[in-house]
Structure formats: structure tokens, C-alpha cells
Amino acid sequence: MSEKQVNQIIGKVFNQLADTLISGEYGQKPRVAVTAMGSEHGEQTIFQAAAKAAKGGIDATVIGSKTIEGVTTAFVENEDQAHKKMEELLDKGEIDACVTMHYPFPIGVSTVGRIVTPGKGKEMFIATTTGTSSTDKVEGMVKNAIYGIITAKACGIKNPTVGILNVDGARQTEIALTKLKEQGYDINFAASQRADGGAVMRGNDLLMGSADVMVMDSLTGNLMIKIFSSYTAGGNYESLGYGYGPGIGEGFDKLILIISRASGAPLVEGAMKFAGELVKGNLKAIAKEEFEKAHKANLTEILKGTKLVKKSSEDEVKAPKKEVVTSQISGIEIMDLEDAVKLLWKNNVYAESGMGCTGPIILVNEANTETAIKVLQDNEFIAKEKTCC
Structure with a gap:
């Protein structure tokens, strides 16, 4: 064996070791794609974000029309082609997850966002931020709590605390979730940091990050994500956090995360890393397990009760x-x-x-x-x- 061949083997081993330190799995990185077309800040912004994510341990693919060093490009000419290509790559198993600016999730699926709270710099999951878990508000918020727990667990939080934002439906959601807990589904309720405590959270708790998972309807959650991600930039550039998150729902088997057309490079990079964490955390397996646990605790019957008008x-x-x-x-x-x-x-x-x-x-x-x-x-x-x- 020549000296050159030996050096090539040594170099390959060191690269694999580096990948191990970054990815936590020998020789494997999460394969995450992102669609670039449609960004209000230009396609190049998405490519720059993907290049940074690649340096942080993501096997990055950009579905777009440009190129950048360190990132694979799946070439397309428009947004319609981009979404078809995304579906194709997911269906063929060529990528593990994809980040995109919009997706027509079916009823029953909604996205769990992730922010960094300004009060104490604590990460918090917003359940949920886009999509429709249910056409009934309270039923939807009960499901959102489960979706948030799934996402938090996939990100390594073994027993996430759950708070319910004080919006319409919060008290009935609390009653339903309490029943679910009493019947065997383990929910670790958070306590408001206001003096009177309780699992129903006030606006102050949003800023302080009083819960790992903050439950609300998706319209309110969408508003929260937009505010928390862009309040330092005047509203037209989302620079903070991880975006609107993965679509979660029973039976939904694609790992698709949402960002906004207003999302800037730091947030897009965060969303791709978020996707990588979910891949490594085996989100799909955790979702299957949590739904099974919830159904054993009579989730279906409890949800029927939320629709009864008392x-x-x-x-x-x-x-x-x-x-x-x-x-x-x-x-x-x-x-x-x-x-x-x-x-x-x-x-x-x-x-x-x-x-x-x-x-x-x-x-x-x-x-x-x-x-x-x-x-x-x-x-x-x-x-x-x-x-x-």
C-alpha cells in the first residue's frame, strides 16, 4: 500500500470521527433538505443558512436553482417543482426531513414551534403554530398538548412540563388533560410563575418560559412565533429561534418543518438543526408510542366529551x-x-x-x-x- 493510500485512509477515519462527534452516530448525519424559492430575503439567504447548518453536523440539501460550497443542490426552476422534488426525496428515503415555507397538512396535523424566550433565554415549544389539529378548538388544544410532548421528548426532554396559555378554551383543555392524566397518560403540568400558580399560563409566563411546552390554538401560536422570532428586527426579518416546527399528527409519517417567507438565515439554520435533532431523537417512533399511551388512557372518549355543550x-x-x-x-x-x-x-x-x-x-x-x-x-x-x- 502506498503512502498516498495510507494518508487517504487516515483522512477518511478522521472525517468519520469528526462526524461522530457532531452527529452522535458513527458515520451518519441527519439528511435535511430545505426549499429555497419564495423567500422574501432571496434564495441565496437559504443557501447561506444551509451552508452553516452543514458545518454544524447536517447533511444539507437545498432544493433551488443556485449552488454553494458544502451543500448539495437539487435543481428546480420554480416553487411547484420544489415541492414535488421535496416529496420525491422524502418518498425515496433520500432525505430524512425537509424544511419548507408552506405545506398543505391534512386536518389533524399541526406544527410545534420552538422559540427562545427573552426573559431568561430558555427554549420553549409552542404547540401549535400552523395547521389544524381539529375543527373543534378544545379538542385541537388537547391534541396540541400531546403533539408538544412528542416534540419535546424527541429533542431530549424526558419529562417536559406542560402549560396552557390563557386563551378561550384553556380551562376546558385543562379539565380534559387532567382526565387524561388521571386515566394513565403521564402529563407533567407546569406551574405559572405568577403568585397564584396553576397550569393555565399568563403572558408573563411566555416571556419567562414557565413551561417546556406551551399549549394554545394554532392561530395564537402562529402569532407568538412571528413575534418571538422577529421582535428584534422590526417584524420583516425572522432572526431568532427555530421556526414553526414539524407537522405532528396521528398517522402522519413525513418529517416536514415549516418556516416563513420572512425567515432569515439564522432562523433557517436553526430550523434545519431542529430537524436534525428530531431525526436523531427518532420523532416518528416517539409519536407512535405517545399516541398509543394516550389511547390507552381513553383519549378518544375524552375528546368526545370536549364537544359536548354543557x-x-x-x-x-x-x-x-x-x-x-x-x-x-x-x-x-x-x-x-x-x-x-x-x-x-x-x-x-x-x-x-x-x-x-x-x-x-x-x-x-x-x-x-x-x-x-x-x-x-x-x-x-x-x-x-x-x-x-
């Missing part, structure tokens, strides 16, 4: 004799507030509705607090107390 009575309910009401009961969904009051009246408990600093409240006399809470819990207007977090 009414205290269709008949006119008269209020009992008026009393001084100083005791506050929180955790009521805004859409259920008046029905909850009428339910208490029907049970001979005088109550009034109000709005506290954390959302809707019911006011009752101090002497009736325990009775009122039990009536509301038994009829699923508020969640049962949890010994967690």
Missing part, C-alpha cells in the same frame, strides 16, 4: 335570595360562565359572575364556597384540584 338547564332558572359574595372561584371558561352561575342557582347557591386578574370568576358567599366548587367540579365547569407541579 347547559345548566334550558328552563328559566331564578336566582336564590341575594347574599354578600366575597369568595372567588376561578378556572371558569368564559363561554361557560353564565351557565355555571345558573347551575349554582339551580342548586340553591347564590352566585354572580365577574372578571378577576387571571380571567373569569364566580363570586359566592364564603359559607357556600366548598359546596359551589363541588357542584362546578361534578359538572365539569372547573378542574379538580391537582397535587402536582
Whole structure:
């Protein structure tokens, strides 16, 4: 064997060792493609991002019309061709994942975003940010919680904390998730860092990163991602974080992550590395396992319950004799507030509705607090107390 051949073998071994240190798997890097056409910052921005991702341990492919050192180009002439090429590469197994600016996910699939919170620089998953988990809002948010847990676990967080943003549907989502936990699906509820705590999060908690997974509807999540990724750049250049994330849904077997046309090079690079983590973390296997666990905990039946419209009575309910009401009961969904009051009246408990600093409240006399809470819990207007977090 010649000295040149020996040197080539040594060089190959050192390259493989370097790949091992970067990828964590001998001789293998996550194969991640990104579509370049359609970016508001130009196709070259995507190529630059891919080149940086390649230096960070990604086997990068750009689906576009240009070239750059260190990156493979899959040549196409327009966006339509780019998406066809993306599908082809995924179907043939030539790439493990793809990052793209839009994708028509089916109903039941939505994306879990990932941000860096400005308060403490903590990473947080936003569940979800694009797509539609369900046409029913509460059912969708319950699913979003599971999607967020799947994504966090694939990124190495073994027992992610879960918070629910205080939007319409949050309290009913909390009730459904509490049931799911009680029936065997392990959910590690987060606690708000505000004084009154609880798993329902306030805006402050978004900034502080009080939960690993923050659950909300996808429209709100989309807004959050846009704000967190571009607030330092004036809104037209998304520079921070990892983008809108992977599409998650039961039975969906493609690893496709979403970015925006406004996404800049740092975010695109982050999205490609995010994709690489999900590949190495075996997202598909984790998703299969988590869905199986959730169904064993009666997920289907619990989701059916979220669609039921609770009414205290269709008949006119008269209020009992008026009393001084100083005791506050929180955790009521805004859409259920008046029905909850009428339910208490029907049970001979005088109550009034109000709005506290954390959302809707019911006011009752101090002497009736325990009775009122039990009536509301038994009829699923508020969640049962949890010994967690």
C-alpha cells in the first residue's frame, strides 16, 4: 500500500470521527433538505443558512436553482417543482426531513414551534403554530398538548412540563388533560410563575418560559412565533429561534418543518438543526408510542366529551335570595360562565359572575364556597384540584 493510500485512509477515519462527534452516530448525519424559492430575503439567504447548518453536523440539501460550497443542490426552476422534488426525496428515503415555507397538512396535523424566550433565554415549544389539529378548538388544544410532548421528548426532554396559555378554551383543555392524566397518560403540568400558580399560563409566563411546552390554538401560536422570532428586527426579518416546527399528527409519517417567507438565515439554520435533532431523537417512533399511551388512557372518549355543550338547564332558572359574595372561584371558561352561575342557582347557591386578574370568576358567599366548587367540579365547569407541579 502506498503512502498516498495510507494518508487517504487516515483522512477518511478522521472525517468519520469528526462526524461522530457532531452527529452522535458513527458515520451518519441527519439528511435535511430545505426549499429555497419564495423567500422574501432571496434564495441565496437559504443557501447561506444551509451552508452553516452543514458545518454544524447536517447533511444539507437545498432544493433551488443556485449552488454553494458544502451543500448539495437539487435543481428546480420554480416553487411547484420544489415541492414535488421535496416529496420525491422524502418518498425515496433520500432525505430524512425537509424544511419548507408552506405545506398543505391534512386536518389533524399541526406544527410545534420552538422559540427562545427573552426573559431568561430558555427554549420553549409552542404547540401549535400552523395547521389544524381539529375543527373543534378544545379538542385541537388537547391534541396540541400531546403533539408538544412528542416534540419535546424527541429533542431530549424526558419529562417536559406542560402549560396552557390563557386563551378561550384553556380551562376546558385543562379539565380534559387532567382526565387524561388521571386515566394513565403521564402529563407533567407546569406551574405559572405568577403568585397564584396553576397550569393555565399568563403572558408573563411566555416571556419567562414557565413551561417546556406551551399549549394554545394554532392561530395564537402562529402569532407568538412571528413575534418571538422577529421582535428584534422590526417584524420583516425572522432572526431568532427555530421556526414553526414539524407537522405532528396521528398517522402522519413525513418529517416536514415549516418556516416563513420572512425567515432569515439564522432562523433557517436553526430550523434545519431542529430537524436534525428530531431525526436523531427518532420523532416518528416517539409519536407512535405517545399516541398509543394516550389511547390507552381513553383519549378518544375524552375528546368526545370536549364537544359536548354543557347547559345548566334550558328552563328559566331564578336566582336564590341575594347574599354578600366575597369568595372567588376561578378556572371558569368564559363561554361557560353564565351557565355555571345558573347551575349554582339551580342548586340553591347564590352566585354572580365577574372578571378577576387571571380571567373569569364566580363570586359566592364564603359559607357556600366548598359546596359551589363541588357542584362546578361534578359538572365539569372547573378542574379538580391537582397535587402536582
